[in-house]
Amino acid sequence: MSCLWDVSSAFKPPRTVFLDFPPGCPAGKPNEPELQREILRAALRLASEFREPWKILELPFPWSADDNRDWEETIKNIYRKGVETVAAHTADHKARGESLVGREKEFAIRCNC
16 A cells, blocks of 8 residues: 555555555555545455455545645655755764765674674
């Protein structure tokens, strides 16, 4: 089950059902167990309809009754904020002269087994 069409089509899992819901909600809305069960049942029913590998079948559930997609802007803002945060941290480290370049051995991951 996926709510990220682009990721699913790029990674090509053998069989995927797609739900056009926000990331993190591939089995339905939080705190709505009846809807979640309905979505899971629908996904299981679709299992017999996969005739070829790497197929994505879409589940027919809307996020809201009026097809409101406000959640898309919320998700975009989360990603924008993440990019801004990483850029700010990178600039801060650069301003202090902190870099991993040339210090790779200090940060090598070693097995303790």
